[in-house]
Amino acid sequence: MITETRVDAETGEWRLSAPRRAERPDDARPTSVGCPFCPGHEDQTPPERMRLPAGDGPWQVRAFANKFPIVSPAGTDGSTATGLFSRFPATGDHEVLVESPEHDWDLRFASTEKALEVLLGLRERARALAAGRPAAVVVFRNYGAAAGASLRHPHSQLVALDQAPPGLAARWRLARGHYADTGRRLVDDLAAAERGTGERIVADNGVLVYQPYAASVPQQTVLFPDDGRGSLADATDDGLAAVARTLPALLRGLAEVLGDPAYNLVVHAGPSDVDARELARWCQWHVEIFPRTTTFAGLELATGLLVNPSRPEETAPELAKAMSAAGR
Amino acid sequence: MITETRVDAETGEWRLSAPRRAERPDDARPTSVGCPFCPGHEDQTPPERMRLPAGDGPWQVRAFANKFPIVSPAGTDGSTATGLFSRFPATGDHEVLVESPEHDWDLRFASTEKALEVLLGLRERARALAAGRPAAVVVFRNYGAAAGASLRHPHSQLVALDQAPPGLAARWRLARGHYADTGRRLVDDLAAAERGTGERIVADNGVLVYQPYAASVPQQTVLFPDDGRGSLADATDDGLAAVARTLPALLRGLAEVLGDPAYNLVVHAGPSDVDARELARWCQWHVEIFPRTTTFAGLELATGLLVNPSRPEETAPELAKAMSAAGR
Known part of the structure; x- marks a missing residue:
């Protein structure tokens, strides 16, 4: 399903309508049982796009497409309209970068070397997403349920947007x-x-x-x-x-x-x-x-x-x- | 203390800096003990501006200035600056309208007559605030802690703003x-x-x-x-x-x-x-x-x-x- 960008006629703001997001697991519990981001559960994520270190050994950082994307690569079923009910397909790409194999770790406990490994991983994925020349690549980290994090396992996200929303353009x-x-x-x-x-x-x-x-x-x-x-x-x-x-x-x-x-x-x-x-x-x-x-x-x-x-x-x-x- | 409007140089958005708001009571508990909005505690609120019905009898709706205002009438100690650190005094008025003497009541349980009484009270106070010709009178109701309500006793708020924020102007x-x-x-x-x-x-x-x-x-x-x-x-x-x-x-x-x-x-x-x-x-x-x-x-x-x-x-x-x- 292609997610949709809708333009609010009263404010000019854009809203993404992404119904599949409601299906996300909501698991902020401090347990690694069933965590799709933990080692050994790699088959529960979309195909891997990067692992650090590269190769077949254990990973320290791992990136893959978001299973519940806010935007997705262009398909054929998105429609466009103008006027009071203006809309266009919300195209782009949405990735997850798992920062550590450890479920209960957090970035604030990282050594300088480990923090750098995470940042190098984010730069590599930002470069890969930017290569498609989207309007924007937005990198962010949500920590805690009150910040919208649905999974506790430490991770960041990257979103490539084919169109820049008004707030970013401003x-x-x-x-x-x-x-x-x-x-x-x-x-x-x-x-x-x-x-x-x-x-x-x-x-x-x-x-x-x-x-x-x-x-x-x-x-x-x-x-x-x-x-x-x-x-x-x-x-x-x-x-x-x-x-x-x-x-x-x-x-x-x-x-x-x-x-x-x-x-x-x-x-x-x-x-x-x-x-x-x-x-x-x-x-x-x-x-x-x-x-x-x-x-x-x-x-x-x-x-x-x-x-x-x-x-x-x-x-x-x-x-x-x-x-x-x-x-x- | 005059609250201050600060303009964000990177987005053009306005932020109100209102330090006294942090002193607000945080009491969403379902008890009327100590509730400043309950009958008998009228001396705990700023002076009354309206009561319905009018007169000295028991009130059904009661309005007064917000004790922890987001904006306040112009004083003399607000300062103005331009450039990267642009600011001006956040002047206006901020009122609370208590909708019922009953602590545990809610607007969703109101009869049509009671809901109309609340709306008539809000119109009367909106008129009174509009008489000063501010840029805007904003009327709102926050219900529940996740919506920013710090007190459970049912109430609405009115804010008169002497300047219209960019989002409202847009x-x-x-x-x-x-x-x-x-x-x-x-x-x-x-x-x-x-x-x-x-x-x-x-x-x-x-x-x-x-x-x-x-x-x-x-x-x-x-x-x-x-x-x-x-x-x-x-x-x-x-x-x-x-x-x-x-x-x-x-x-x-x-x-x-x-x-x-x-x-x-x-x-x-x-x-x-x-x-x-x-x-x-x-x-x-x-x-x-x-x-x-x-x-x-x-x-x-x-x-x-x-x-x-x-x-x-x-x-x-x-x-x-x-x-x-x-x-x-």
């Missing part, structure tokens, strides 16, 4: 506009401004870690590696290594200050159908973490206005302290 | 554009198109009840009263009565098909600083209910693309059946 438009106006990258100017005030900086040792000025949730945190590339697919080894050195301690710090919160980790990146050199002029990949300890409500649904019951100037020092302790 | 722009292009109201054309296909209609008896084509969550449902007014403040008695006859049975139907779900109820309306006659040309108030049985995740945060694991064509008939049974 983000790119602002970054391109800033470059057109100033000749500089918006993310660089933001990083410089954060370093200038210092009040929202969590760490700045190889990767700038800060809490954004207009954070929408408590302890929302950005990791900005200064590697000058526009997408994860183009990331340098040095950029990945810098994130690998920082991310586990940051996740331990968040677990400390918020009590092992659910969170979404998102890798922001530019379009995949633009030349890498051109892209890097106005865009730089970076990581953002959204802890899920708050709930949006009616006002947010009616207006899009998100209410943050905290200030990043107050939460960043807490996280800096916890992260520093966690790093030791 | 919604109005589309409706105005449709009117400019066609001379018709977008909501009327949507209602006619829904009646034309019929496949997403839940009920159509005085109020059109349907599930939107581009629904973002399962069982998302619109109540469209054909009263020709642009805002709740201007709603006709007949329009309110029609909603009062339908809403409780609809809520009972949702409780039946989803197992008493958390939900947000939102009253969509046009700007409050536009003449009512002019507004009614392109805009019509209506109610939308968003059950909160799903969780958005990393893809949604990265792209704004919402994934609905169901189709309204499949869920609308279920709700129609349950609502019909609940109405008897």
Whole structure:
């Protein structure tokens, strides 16, 4: 079944209608019995697309198509319509990358080497998906049921979208506009401004870690590696290594200050159908973490206005302290 | 303390920074002991702004300022800035309307008369807030902890915003554009198109009840009263009565098909600083209910693309059946 993109005539927003997603297993239990992501259950997943290390031995990282995809490669039964009931097929690709053979492991416990292995795996799969020149390759990690994770076994996901949704297009438009106006990258100017005030900086040792000025949730945190590339697919080894050195301690710090919160980790990146050199002029990949300890409500649904019951100037020092302790 | 609106330089979206909200009581327990909204505890709320019936007798509906406001009337200590760290004071007003003296009551159990009393109370307070000519008066009801309700005692909220957030402005722009292009109201054309296909209609008896084509969550449902007014403040008695006859049975139907779900109820309306006659040309108030049985995740945060694991064509008939049974 081809999933469908529907355009909301009242807001212009896109919604994916993906009925098969409702059939997903809902298994956040801390047991590996029956877990399709555990070693020995490889036959329960769609065909393997990558394993690290390569070869026939035991794997440490493993990627395959998502069994309940949000988007799927173009078929023949998708239909298109315009007007008030506008729609088009939701084409693309949706992958799972299992980060470890261990069911109860978590990324926050990773050594730098292990975190780098996961990031290298994600870069390899992002490159493979980007090779088809979709509009976007979105990489993310959902941790905990409150963040939408339906399986506990540690994993990330990659989604290649053949069309860029309005929210993503708006983000790119602002970054391109800033470059057109100033000749500089918006993310660089933001990083410089954060370093200038210092009040929202969590760490700045190889990767700038800060809490954004207009954070929408408590302890929302950005990791900005200064590697000058526009997408994860183009990331340098040095950029990945810098994130690998920082991310586990940051996740331990968040677990400390918020009590092992659910969170979404998102890798922001530019379009995949633009030349890498051109892209890097106005865009730089970076990581953002959204802890899920708050709930949006009616006002947010009616207006899009998100209410943050905290200030990043107050939460960043807490996280800096916890992260520093966690790093030791 | 003045709450602050911050503009996200990377997305253009607005975030309210409202630190006092974190001090809210979190009491969803089914006990009235210590509930500030229960009769006898009136001294625990800010000063009363309305009670129904008026006078000194026992109240059935009672309104007062929110003790933990998202926005507040303009003071002198709000500051404004532009550039990457753009901000301005989040001014406006935030009210609570307690719908019943009974702690364990719910709107789905309301008689038509009682539901009308609540709606008349909301209209009266919406009128009072609109009299100050804010940009918008947003009326909503959060039900259940998963929908952001921090207190169980049944209540609605009204928020007057002196500036319209980008998401709300975009919604109005589309409706105005449709009117400019066609001379018709977008909501009327949507209602006619829904009646034309019929496949997403839940009920159509005085109020059109349907599930939107581009629904973002399962069982998302619109109540469209054909009263020709642009805002709740201007709603006709007949329009309110029609909603009062339908809403409780609809809520009972949702409780039946989803197992008493958390939900947000939102009253969509046009700007409050536009003449009512002019507004009614392109805009019509209506109610939308968003059950909160799903969780958005990393893809949604990265792209704004919402994934609905169901189709309204499949869920609308279920709700129609349950609502019909609940109405008897």
